[in-house]
Amino acid sequence: MLIQVGELAKRAGITVRTLHHYEQTGLLLPSARSAAGYRLYNLADVQRLHMIQTLAKAGLELAEIRDFLEQESLSLTELLDAQITLWINSCAAYIRCATAWWSCGPGLSTMRRRIWNPGYRLWS
Numbered sequence: 840m841l842i843q844v845g846e847l848a849k850r851a852g853i854t855v856r857t858l859h860h861y862e863q864t865g866l867l868l869p870s871a872r873s874a875a876g877y878r879l880y881n882l883a884d885v886q887r888l889h890m891i892q893t894l895a896k897a898g899l900e901l902a903e904i905r906d907f908l909e910q911e912s913l914s915l916t917e918l919l920d921a922q923i924t925l926w927i928n929s930c931a932a933y934i935r936c937a938t939a940w941w942s943c944g945p946g947l948s949t950m951r952r953r954i955w956n957p958g959y960r961l962w963s
Contacts, residue, residue, distance in 0.1 A: 841871060841879040851888055858888075866891060866905050897922050 848855045861867035862878070867888055869878035880888075887908065894904045897919060907918055 841881055842885075843873070844869070844878040844880070847880050847885065847888070851885075851892065853892075861888075861891065861901075864901060864905065866901060866908070894918075898926065 842850075844855050844858050848858055858867065858878070862869065867884060870881040870884055871879040873879055890908065891904055894907065895901070899907070899918075899922065
């Protein structure tokens with residue numbers, strides 16, 4: 840069974856333009872074209888689109904998704920484990936940054952009060 844681009848977009852909850860973009864970037868190519876030139880997709884294409892959407896929701900960029908789907912050098916589990924590790928490292932970096940800001944907070948607010956106090960002269 841083949842479905843047209845508009846029907847696939849509707850069922851997937853995306854725009855036709857998104858599917859066109861996926862085709863232009865080589866991420867998802869239609870299996871066939873109708874006599875009128877409409878893009879037609881089969882079940883394997885729908886499954887590939889589902890994988891694309893899942894990996895995109897996991898935070899991968901389209902180029903990374905395309906590389907994974909073409910090469911499959913990593914298993915899906917390994918790819919998702921790597922993505923989770925990346926998230927954990929990013930969260931740790933944000934926490935370190937927030938901690939640094941919080942530790943500076945009291946000193947910054949004291950300095951701000953001193954600088955913006957109209958009666959205070961910073962450079963006497």
